[in-house]
Amino acid sequence: MTRLFARHRILLPVISLAVLLALTFWLQPRAMSYFGMNLLFNLAVPIALATVAQMFIIKVNDIDLSIGAFVSLVACLTATVLVQQPLLGVLALAALVLAYAGMGAIVRALELPAIVVTLGMSFVWGGLALFILPSPGGESPEWLSALMSVKPPVLPMAVWAAAVIAAVTHLIAIRSGIGTVLRGVGGNARAVARAGWPVVRLTALAYGLAGLFGVLSGMALTGLTTSAGADVASRYTLLSIAGVILGGGEFVGGRVSPTGAVLGAFTLALAASLLSFMRLSPDWQIGSQGAILILVLTARLIFTRRGATR
Amino acid sequence: MPALFSRAWIWSWLATIVVFGLTLTLTGRNGAGGLAYAALAxxxxxxxxxxxQMLVITLGPGNVDLSIPAVMTLSGTLALKAMDAAPGTAFLGLAVALLAGLATGLANYILIAALRLPPIIATLAASLVYQSVAIWSNRGLRIKPPEALADFATGRSLGVPNVALVALVLSVAVWIVLERGAFGRWLLASGQNMRAARLAGMPVERVRATTYVTVALFAGLGGYLLASFSGGASLDMGQEYLLTSIAVVVIGGTSIAGGHSNVPGIWGGALFMFLVVSMLNSYGLGAGIRMVLTGLIIIGIVIAANGRRARR
Known part of the structure; x- marks a missing residue:
């Protein structure tokens, strides 16, 4: 049993989400419907995208403390420039992805601590967002709101979106050749460099992918909330790190799981709604996410330690 | 002179002096005293x-405390609630704040040691819980600090802000412990090579525990003073100190890789961070641009500091 968990790390995130979901349905049977699930998971989609972005950074052994500010900036751009001047908006978003790649290149080439560089960049993103949208507002492009409120058959949009995000990132991060090399950078950057790979360019690629998913996250958020503000997504920094770890990722060694990351993000989103079903004060919403994180990590420790002693 | 320039903290001080001068060119020389006072406070x-944060970072790669803002908010909130603006309760409030710091510090360390969590995740997850406790106990109330305490926190002795004097006493204490005490040697050794330090028979775990408790105690004291200084605790009062606490350490020349501390640099970094913002303010820049420039300046300093270290 414990060996099973140690070998298949994806099991724990799956079970955590299933347990939480079962609890939710038990407390509030009406949530077990198309409409109910949509309400539960709607806002988990941008969180999942941000978590995937964070995963690409953690994969190369860095940590991104700016993703929340970045997603907010994208949301502000989407709610203003992309509506008024679509072409300029697309160019600006592309530039942001490139900026992220550049950040990765600088971190690796100059051997800077990513934690400090991304913290500094969070000021830059936050400042730009304030500059673009000094007070909350704006509007979502119509096509984007329409996309985020589609009603696909059988399961709500959020669940389909999660499946698509997990499948696509699995292909990029685990299945593709370059994804494997990227995990190698996280495992042993020097060995990858000795093997003749351009580590700086690889890191830039990982950061660029993170930027791309950050952009998607901000756009999804704007499509859902139909407006934006300079700090709409500031909580995403912590949520995304927590999601990656919940999903079975490790801080070092390039060990990450895209499917797990998406599941982790959904677990955290669900943890927040579960409280309201339990009639607990919303004061504890943030705390419950922290508590679930600690609980799951404790469970993981028990399984991996037993697995290791065998 | 070359000896002076090889000190890691000198750069943050030079930068501080440059920014101080640049601000004065705008505001006129008369503002010098006021600006210096504000920077110190x-x-x-x-x-x-x-x-x-410096002590934690000195512990080595991966060690950083992300719960500082939450601990500050929590202890500030609890302390003000315990004092309830009644006169003569300043020390009761201090005790409550320090107890909150002690409890959170111990909790952080237990998560790190017993659950073997990476410190970033442990302090992050714990900070979410602390934040909730603060929200729950605060409930949007805004209790004023007792008058005597507010006067102390905003007052001055010999022309120096009282809070700066408190910070100075703490700095001297930390400096003595680091440079002259056995604990400091153990801490630096653990940061340079934890395995070697353990094999050499140093109480590495005790050092780690003490460090994580100390940072929380400092954050508790900081939250207590900040709440008294600003006339009440608010739920986002600690927020900006996440970046600031890490930035002052790095700007001050402490190695982010651990094993090297630098107390004078902390002062250089802290004064610099305040002066940069007030310089950009006095240039009349908008809030957005100000933030962008602050971020870029921090990264610039990190690049400069890093380049120096690499060449040596």
């Missing part, structure tokens, strides 16, 4: 939490 809080 506001910088003091960064120094207090920065000292704690």
């Amino acid at each position: 506001f910088g003091a809080f960064s120094v207090i939490v920065g000292l704690g």
Whole structure:
């Protein structure tokens, strides 16, 4: 049993989400419907995208403390420039992805601590967002709101979106050749460099992918909330790190799981709604996410330690 | 002179002096005293939490305390609630704040040691819980600090802000412990090579525990003083100190890779951070641009500091 968990790390995130979901349905049977699930998971989609972005950074052994500010900036751009001047908006978003790649290149080439560089960049993103949208507002492009409120058959949009995000990132991060090399950078950057790979360019690629998913996250958020503000997504920094770890990722060694990351993000989103079903004060919403994180990590420790002693 | 320039902290001080001068060219020389006073008063809080963060970062790669803002908010809130604006309760409030710091510090360390969590995740997850406790106990109330305490926190002795004096006393204490005490040697050794330190028979785990408790105590004290200084605790009062506490450590020349501490640099970094913002303010820049420039300046300093270290 414990060996099973140690070998298949994806099991724990799956079970955590299933347990939480079962609890939710038990407390509030009406949530077990198309409409109910949509309400539960709607806002988990941008969180999942941000978590995937964070995963690409953690994969190369860095940590991104700016993703929340970045997603907010994208949301502000989407709610203003992309509506008024679509072409300029697309160019600006592309530039942001490139900026992220550049950040990765600088971190690796100059051997800077990513934690400090991304913290500094969070000021830059936050400042730009304030500059673009000094007070909350704006509007979502119509096509984007329409996309985020589609009603696909059988399961709500959020669940389909999660499946698509997990499948696509699995292909990029685990299945593709370059994804494997990227995990190698996280495992042993020097060995990858000795093997003749351009580590700086690889890191830039990982950061660029993170930027791309950050952009998607901000756009999804704007499509859902139909407006934006300079700090709409500031909580995403912590949520995304927590999601990656919940999903079975490790801080070092390039060990990450895209499917797990998406599941982790959904677990955290669900943890927040579960409280309201339990009639607990919303004061504890943030705390419950922290508590679930600690609980799951404790469970993981028990399984991996037993697995290791065998 | 070359000896002076090889000190890691000298760069943060030079940068501080340059920014101080640049601000004065705009505001006129008459503003010098007021600006220095404000920098000392506001910088003091960064120094207090920065000292704690420095000790944690010295522990080595991966060690950083992300719960500082939550601990500050929690202890500030609890302390003000315990004092309830009644006169003569300043020390009761201090005790409550320090107890909150002690409890959170121990909790952080237990998560790190017993659950073997990476410190970033442990302090992050714990900070979410602390934040909730603060929200729950605060409930949007805004209790004023007792008058005598507010007067102390905003007052001055011999022309120096009282909070800066508190920060100075703490800095000297930390400096003595690091440079002259056995604990400091153990801490530095653990940061340079934890395995070697353990094999050499040093109480590495005790050092780690003490460090994580100390940073939380400093954050508790910082939150207590900040709440008294600003006339009440608010739920986002600690927020900016996440970046600030790490930035002052790095700008001050402490190695982010651990194993090297630098107390004078913390002051340079803290004063610099305040002065940069007030310089950009006096240039009349908008809030957005100000933030962008602050971020870029921090990264610029990190690149400069890093380049120096690499060449040596």
